[in-house]
Amino acid sequence: MPRSHSRFSSCPFIVGLLFTIATSASAPLFSFAVASAQTSASPPSSGVELLQRMHDRYAKTWYRSLSFTQSTEIHLPNDSVVHQTWWETASVPGYLRIRRLTNDDRNVSIYRKDSLYTRRNGGPWQGRKLRNDLMVLGFDVYRQPVDTSVQILREEGYNLDVVSDGTWDGRPVWVVGAQNGDSTTPQFWIDKERLVYVHSIMRGIRDTTKTATVTFGDYAPLAGGWISRDVSIEEGGKLLQREVYRDIKANVDAPPAIFDPAQIP
Numbered sequence: 001m002p003r004s005h006s007r008f009s010s011c012p013f014i015v016g017l018l019f020t021i022a023t024s025a026s027a028p029l030f031s032f033a034v035a036s037a038q039t040s041a042s043p044p045s046s047g048v049e050l051l052q053r054m055h056d057r058y059a060k061t062w063y064r065s066l067s068f069t070q071s072t073e074i075h076l077p078n079d080s081v082v083h084q085t086w087w088e089t090a091s092v093p094g095y096l097r098i099r100r101l102t103n104d105d106r107n108v109s110i111y112r113k114d115s116l117y118t119r120r121n122g123g124p125w126q127g128r129k130l131r132n133d134l135m136v137l138g139f140d141v142y143r144q145p146v147d148t149s150v151q152i153l154r155e156e157g158y159n160l161d162v163v164s165d166g167t168w169d170g171r172p173v174w175v176v177g178a179q180n181g182d183s184t185t186p187q188f189w190i191d192k193e194r195l196v197y198v199h200s201i202m203r204g205i206r207d208t209t210k211t212a213t214v215t216f217g218d219y220a221p222l223a224g225g226w227i228s229r230d231v232s233i234e235e236g237g238k239l240l241q242r243e244v245y246r247d248i249k250a251n252v253d254a255p256p257a258i259f260d261p262a263q264i265p
Contacts, residue, residue, distance in 0.1 A: 047153070047160030047176035052146050054195045061224030062142035063250035065091045068227075073242040077206065086243075089252065093140030093148075095259040096132070105264050111135065117261045125261045131156065137188055137197040138216060142225065157186045157202075168198050169217070184211055194219065196226050210236040223250035 044050040070086040087099040096111040106122040116130040133156045141149045154160060158177045166175050168189055177187035178201070189199040197216055204210035212235040216228035227250075231243040257263040 043165070044163055044174065047158065047163055048146070048150050050163065050174055050176060050190060051141055051149050051153075054141050054190065055146050055149070057195045058142040058225055063092065063223040063225050064143065065089070065252050065254040066222070066227070066248065066250045067252045067254070068245040068248040071244045071246070075239050075241065089254050089258065090135075090139065091254040091256075091259060092142070093144040094135070095254070096135060097258055110259050110261060112259055119261070127261070134197075134200070134214060137200070138228065158188065159185070165192075173198060194226060204235050205233070205240065206235060212240075222248065225250075
């Protein structure tokens with residue numbers, strides 16, 4: 001992919017990859033006010049200001065929930081490739097359920113705010129503290145207080161005081177967390193026009209001595225917001241996982257009980 005920086009994107013979600021590593025055997029555009037477009041193009045003074053712009057652009061329109069079917073391509077350390085189908089449902093902000101292999105709760109992971117709960121083969125739930133900053137950048141930022149997003153992203157290691165600009169896939173972006181040419185410091189990239197997350201660099205997932213990259217691509221309008229339909233995760237320049245979404249639906253019924261392990265038999 002063309003890019004201006006030499007760089008290392010749940011799910012849309014990296015949580016699925018984390019589960020796999022732990023358990024594997026080996027369209028038309030929106031019309032926006034001219035003032036909004038001009039504001040988003042002017043340099044933000046900080047990542048905090050940019051997050052505020054993102055929130056304000058879509059706070060009144062972004063979908064509250066969504067579901068989709070995901071074709072998942074997992075590249076294992078032994079260079080073999082596994083293909084799976086996953087079914088995902090999200091409630092924005094903060095909740096995500098991923099069903100794997102079959103569309104039931106035998107093999108499932110649930111993100112609840114700052115925790116991840118996982119079940120294998122219908123067994124007992126395993127829980128741990130784990131955030132998904134990609135949920136924040138790709139979805140939650142539009143439907144939660146900006147201060148909440150700022151706190152989470154700072155705790156995840158992003159320096160919100162540094163903003164530079166660049167290009168990703170031929171489109172201008174704001175880069176938060178690093179200056180031009182820095183290909184190792186944690187950072188996320190935001191499309192200047194659409195104000196959506198497109199790319200990030202972070203510590204390695206399988207090998208923390210390397211850097212990993214996540215990319216949200218093939219964006220399309222969805223119910224007052226946007227959705228990336230193609231997500232790729234790389235580490236050390238090698239593809240770890242690719243996710244392609246279909247049957248995408250917004251503002252679906254997503255009751256709190258489906259994200260609560262205590263209420264799932």
